[in-house]
Amino acid sequence: MTGVLARVAFVSRRLVKAIVVIFAIIVLNFFLVRMTPGDPALVIAGEAGAADQKFMDDLRHEFGLDQPLWKQLAVYLGHVAQGDLGFSYRQRLPVTQLIADRLPQTLLLTGTAMAIALALGIAFGTMAAMYAGRMADTMITVLALLVFATPSFWLGLMAILLFSVKLDWLPLFGMATVDSGLHGLALAADIGRHLILPAVTLGLFFVAIYARLTRAAMLEVRELDFVRTARAKGLGERRVVVRHILRNALLPVVSYAGLQAGYLVGGAVLIETVFAWPGIGRLAYEAVVGRDYTVLLGVLIITSIMVIAFNALTDIVYVLVDPRIGSTG
């Protein structure tokens, strides 16, 4: 019984912490966003070419911008508490809907990138560790360093030039062929073709990190006593490497991947821009340019919630992969 209570207490403690963090993020960002010069009325007026003071005042009144700042914050917080992230007057849509439209795309992109990064990173890292000091290791290390040191957007642009423009193997940009009328599997395949370049470009940067992390961890683990025990049992080299060395070497990789996963949600702005991927990063970028406060704040709130959620998820995964965590041993 006390065990259950302890769990409830632990979960509620984390929840309270998360709410406090989100509250702080909202308040901080609210003021940060307002410190930028200009406001939506100015931008709209600028786009319209000309506007008189009356038109601007009307706009500001409509947006609630003529109210004192603290009052605007209070109203906003009240809405957020009810799950309402406000209304984008530029796009003439509720912010929740805007985000809901974009979030799955971002998750698809970053999730794929993450999977690519982990799969390739761990594979290359393992190979490098097994051939440590030899040719294969040097090649992987140099390649990893090269990818790591190259800006992602540049890599993306070069990939577009090569695979889309020159070779014409893959689509140039976007997420699906416009007005193709495709359905079901055909649509999925079309999205898949669009996904390859941005996901690989985004993933490559992290491949380098995971490869280096895996390599270092494996070199460390393979010196440990239980690896010698495994060999003394007469296990084959493959099993020793996969089951004993790699299994333990993955622990630091998991914790790092957890940190990265949160970052990936908000960190794909560059890639989404280069590939015109209709994700949340692009939404944020457009909101900044248009001084679309409500959208920007909404994106920030959602991404911070995602980061917190990913951290909690990492904790759970970690308990699963490392039995020593969370036991009374």
Add this chain to the structure above:
Amino acid sequence: MSKPLLSIEGLTVDLPASADRPHALEGMDLVIGQREVVCLVGESGSGKSVTAQAVLGLLPPGRLTVSGGAIHYGGRDLLKLSPLELRRLRGARISMIFQEPMAALNPVVTVGHQIAEAIRAHEPMGKAALHDRIEKLLAMVGLPDPPLLRKAYPHNLSGGQRQRVMIAMALSLSPDLLIADEPTTALDVTTQMQILQLLKQIQQQREMGILFITHDFGVVTEIADRVAVLRQGHKVEEGTTREVLTAPQHPYTKALIAAVPRLTTTQRAGIPADAPTVLGTKGLVKTYGLSGNFLRRSRQVRAVDGVSISIRRGETLGIVGESGSGKSTLARLIVRLYKPDAGAIDFQGVDLATLGRADLRPYRRRVQMVFQDPFGSLNPRWTVGDIIASGPVIQGVSKQKALSRAAELLELVGLERTALPRFPHEFSGGQRQRIGIARALAVEPELLVADEPVSALDVSVQAQVLKLLDDIRHRLSLAMLLITHDLRVAAQVCDRIAVMHRGKVVEYGSTVDLFTRPQHAYTQQLIGSIPGRDWLEAEAGPPAARPAVSGSKPTART
């Protein structure tokens, strides 16, 4: 000698070019007969583990390479086998257990799986039969509740239980030869005795040969039929256990045997009855809280539970206990690295237990500590001179004066003055421990707290460092608190001993009384578990003929 099971002939293993000698092993010959237990004895760096690893082809590739000799087993030379052939032998015909049961098991795989893996590598088997076999093995090595234990992870088990799991794993395919590389060194004495008895019993049941590697002659007497002594890669002596122990031929063997701490408490100059008490504790308590998370409850552990002891000037008090007994926590409370939860530490009229950081400062100098690990306790980027002088310099002594004092201290602990500008890594373990002692003495303490000062050292070095500590205590009339897990060590230098068990002092009295008339069952168990006790007692003669033990001590004792 019975029919040979394994014979090593002229085995030579090269060290990398950067090492201080060319060979880890040179021209090593050793025969292990069927059903025979052969002990390979030597200090660190003698090549005993290298021998064991060479047999199974487990030498670290690239660093140690076999350059000559042969290892015959079952009519074949193990050194000429292909990796696959060797792998078929490993774990099946020849298996191995290691020193650190903590590190020798994979932390993220259940115990049952690790044993299953060993079996399956050689013998395909259905799941039900496999589980049944594993549970039988776990029961055989004396582990409770095999079905539950099979699913446990290594960290759920104690050190002794882990070593039992290792043994179960090593025996899972009924090997002819078991290689045990210091299998009990990391265990508590009582656990060590249990494991030794278990190994012996299984060896007799299964008619196995055992190559047992150890540095401890006490352990040798408990288990070995024959002994080979290694020194710097050379075998210097070999014979039956009896021959080697009673009539050692080589001077090195003699020195090793002489270095084994004797149970007889040496005759000590009595401490004057009016010697003032330097430090006394009253009802000291320290509780550790293990914080909970969503998978476990928080709980509290009483590491030190109402301990009252006192140390007088010129006296050595031993705190003896096994791991987890709270002895190190007690030491840290006394030097106030930790703050006690309750109780008092009376240091000549001042209660150190309640003092805050700033108020403690003047007392820090007067109570100094010598640590267990001579490798981790000295800053590797400081010269020996800086390490020793830093204490006095903090106290306000000029650097020059502190350094010249440091040079004197180095001589006091048996090192050359020329050590001053050198760095810790240039010294051996024993020398570093001497540096650690000099560092503690530099601020002229009244009480020296030595936490397992010799347990990381080779036996022959142990004896020297213990003698040094005893000498210094005598010459400077220090009070010394010696924390140790080894009753033999305590017997040598302590005037009085407090035996700790689960945070409490269960027995507290003079060393002589404790060894001749142990009162508490736990003390009796500890003394009964000392490896080689029968041999040591036989060597010392019947108790009546031991004047050092019986009654030459001053009677005026608190």
